[in-house]
Amino acid sequence: MDKNDLFTLEDNIVNFIFDAIFTKNLQPGTKLSESVLAKELNTSRDVVRKAFSKLQTMGILSYKKNQGFHVVWISEENAKDIFTTRKIIEAGIVEIVTKRHLKENLDLSSLLENIDTEEYLKLSHRNGEYVKSSCDFHLNLAALSENEFLINALKPLIPLSILAALIYEDENTEFSSYDEHRVLIETIKSKNVSNAKNVMLEHLDHCLEVLDFDITNKKNKFLFAN
Known part of the structure; x- marks a missing residue:
């Protein structure tokens, strides 16, 4: 070998x-x-x-x-740091992708199909598959940047975000990523770089906002279960 x-x-x-x-x-x-x-x-x-x-x-x-x-185990501080870092990286990704679309008219159909799959899985209550599909959207969008540095920097942050959500996510939230992903793609298609970056930043802010850091005894619950 x-x-x-x-x-x-x-x-x-x-x-x-x-x-x-x-x-x-x-x-x-x-x-x-x-x-x-x-x-x-x-x-x-x-x-x-x-x-x-x-x-x-x-x-x-x-x-x-x-x-x-x-x-x-993801602490509250670590969770916030993860999303702060994601905002920096993914704003850069969106800027690159939108500028590429401005010059080359990128084919964004695969991303739109990804979003349709997200919605279907969410409405079908297939939560694990829905989460993976939502993560795939961010990684597939990053791939369109063709910037290996940003892609490799983002890749470990996605599962870390999921681990944070497993601990702190408010189970009663109505947040659905696919709606905001659709808005993001439409903004990229409009070829407005500034707006596209703002939409991504707002989306990641919302992802953080649905985490409930007031939840107590979560760590003991997880460690006992494992």
Whole structure:
């Protein structure tokens, strides 16, 4: 097995963990087993350990000696920092994409299809799939920027946002991402860079506003369950 094969396997494991977070199958504080995952994915513990180390570098996993790797716990301060950082990165992404659309008339149909899927999943109460579809929208939009630095900077922030939502999200909120995603695409299509950036910033503000940081005893609940 050459280095490229190892790199591909590690990336597959990273994406596997991301998907498990997107679909809410991995909760904050969950301990991950190298041996169990290696068996499940038919690979070696060494490859899994390298993937876990990469996820630790991204901030997705934490590690303590004699305790192993755990999915990180997101504090209120960390959650706010995550969305502040996302606003900086995604405003830049939207600016690039809107300027590209101004010059090249980008095909945005795949993003609109993504939004239709979001709405369908939300109305069908398929919450895990809906969350993943909403995340895919942001990552697919980033891909249109063709800026690898911004894409790679955003990628770990999306699952971290989901982990924050798992802890703090107000279950009674009526917030639906697909409505605001539609507005964003229409603004990009209008080729108004300033407006498009403002719509993205307002959207991310709303994503943060639906988190309820007054919720108490959440950490004990999650850690007890895991």
